[in-house]
Amino acid sequence: MRARDNPFAADRVLSIRYELGEGQAGRLLARLERLGYRAAIVGPHGAGKTTLLEDLEQPLARLGFRVVHLRLDAEHRRFPRGRLSQLAAGLGARDLVCLDGAEQLDWARWMMFRWRIRRAGGVLITSHRPGLLPTLIECTTSPELLDRIVSRLAPPTDGVRTPQELFKRHHGNVRDALRELYDVYAAR
Amino acid sequence: MNDLRIELADSRRAFKPGESVEGRVTWTVDRASSAEVRLFWYTRGKGTQDVGIVDTVAFPNPQTTDQRTFRFALPDGPFTFSGTLVSIIWAIELIVEPGSSAERREIVISPSGREVVVGHAST
Numbered sequence: 001m002r003a004r005d006n007p008f009a010a011d012r013v014l015s016i017r018y019e020l021g022e023g024q025a026g027r028l029l030a031r032l033e034r035l036g037y038r039a040a041i042v043g044p045h046g047a048g049k050t051t052l053l054e055d056l057e058q059p060l061a062r063l064g065f066r067v068v069h070l071r072l073d074a075e076h077r078r079f080p081r082g083r084l085s086q087l088a089a090g091l092g093a094r095d096l097v098c099l100d101g102a103e104q105l106d107w108a109r110w111m112m113f114r115w116r117i118r119r120a121g122g123v124l125i126t127s128h129r130p131g132l133l134p135t136l137i138e139c140t141t142s143p144e145l146l147d148r149i150v151s152r153l154a155p156p157t158d159g160v161r162t163p164q165e166l167f168k169r170h171h172g173n174v175r176d177a178l179r180e181l182y183d184v185y186a187a188r
Numbered sequence: 189m190n191d192l193r194i195e196l197a198d199s200r201r202a203f204k205p206g207e208s209v210e211g212r213v214t215w216t217v218d219r220a221s222s223a224e225v226r227l228f229w230y231t232r233g234k235g236t237q238d239v240g241i242v243d244t245v246a247f248p249n250p251q252t253t254d255q256r257t258f259r260f261a262l263p264d265g266p267f268t269f270s271g272t273l274v275s276i277i278w279a280i281e282l283i284v285e286p287g288s289s290a291e292r293r294e295i296v297i298s299p300s301g302r303e304v305v306v307g308h309a310s311t
Contacts, residue, residue, distance in 0.1 A: 002305060003233035004275035011237045182234050186272040187308060 001188045007154045008182035013175075016149055018052040018139075028137060029059055035134050037065075037096060037122025042130045043139030046173030049126035050100050052139060056124065057098060065096035065121060072101035078109070088116040096122035103128045141174050143167040149174065150181065191216040192282050192291035194225070201294070202301035203262055209295060210259040213282045216252065222285045223250035227260040233274035250284065267298040270305045 003009060020028075032039055041049045057067045068087065070079070091097070097117050102125035105113060110132060117123055125133060143164050170176040196211040203209055213225055224246040230239040245258045260280070269276040281292045298304050 001272065001308070002270035002275055003273055004270055004277060006233065006272075009232050010235060011232055014237075179234065186234070 001185050003186070006182055006185045008178050008185055012153055013178050014051075016051075016152060018048045018055050019145065019148075020052075020055075025056075025059065028056065029063070032056075032122075032124070032136055035136065037124070038133055039124055039136035040102070040130065040133040041124070041126045041137055041139060042128070042135050043126075044128060044172060046170070046175035046177075047139040047141050048174070049139050052137070053098055053100055053124065053126050060096055060122075060124075064094060066094050068095055068097045068120075070097065070099045072099070072104040074104070077104040084113065084116045088119070091117060091120045093119075093121040095120045096124065099123065099125040101126060102132055141167075141172045146174050146177055149178065153178075154181075154185075189216075190218070190284070190287070190289045192284060192289055194280055194282055194291055194293040196280075196293065196295070202296040202298075204299055204301060205262060205264045205267070205297060207262050208259055209262060209280070210257065211280070212255060212257050213291075214255040215250075215282065215284050215289070215291075217284050217287075217289055218252065219286060220250040220252050220254065220284055223247045223254070223256070224283055225256075225258045226281045226283065227262075227278075228281065229266065229276055229278045231274050231276055233271075235274065262297055265297075268296045268303045269298075270303055272308045 006012075041052055043049050057069065061067050068091075070087075072079070087097075097120045099113070102110065102113075114123075123133070124136070130138075146167050166177050166180065170180070192213070192215045194211060194213050196209060200209070209227070213223075215223065224244055226241055226245075227243045228239060228241040231237055242263055243260050245260070247254070247256045266276050268278055277294060278297050279292050279294045281290055283290050296303055
């Protein structure tokens with residue numbers, strides 16, 4: 001199958017946004033306010049933390065925050081030299097720093113990060129582990145969630161099922177499960 | 189109700205590298221602060237999506253109902269391509285602001301005028 005036709009192509013997968021229940025977005029924002037706009041989205045790999053963080057950025061901007069998005073991952077575990085000091089110099093009460101992948105920072109760098117952004121009006125992070133900031137929400141996955149996502153991406157006539165086995169094989173990592181399905185379709 | 193259209197000259201969809209693509213865009217929108225047409229390619233596949241904007245034609249003083257012509261000189265590459273891991277797709281897009289109203293028309297750029305397809309993707 002051509003990559004452009006693959007229903008599990010990255011852009012199609014990314015078009016599936018975080019599944020929030022009715023009114024949950026408002027409750028999350030209210031909880032974030034109660035936490036002083038300093039909180040963490042917590043969960044394992046492939047549970048939707050990045051997607052949820054992105055989805056909350058627009059409502060936060062509508063509240064008047066200027067959202068600054070930072071990202072770290074296994075290949076980029078540090079901020080580019082001078083990035084934080086440059087950022088810190090311009091931060092104020094209307095700035096909200098969103099850091100995706102905070103677990104990449106060791107304790108010393110995490111403390112330095114917090115110090116650098118102390119003038120910001122808020123900080124919202126994603127992390128694999130709780131404890132860096134109060135937990136706003138813990139992202140979880142389920143075979144049923146994976147099945148719903150697959151159903152939205154692949155036409156029912158394709159006969160794709162999401163076996164429990166796929167979910168288990170990827171230890172609940174929905175992103176990796178969808179990448180496996182990409183390979184299945186690519187070989188067709 | 190926004191209505192944006194792209195018409196390519198002679199209804200062509202396939203081009204060879206170095207050729208020109210020309211056409212006409214029309215739009216009817218509630219408000220028009222800026223309008224432009226872009227020639228670009230993007231990737232679709234397993235990895236992170238990549239985009240390259242090759243040329244842009246901005247239309248000065250756009251009206252809410254308007255039509256303009258455009259012409260792009262096409263580059264030598266990359267060719268329109270598909271493997272199993274990535275596809276490179278060329279397109280022309282009309283964007284009218286505010287509201288980012290958009291219309292996109294895919295084209296093919298390759299020496300044969302057909303998408304270059306390799307590996308399993310060709311079966």
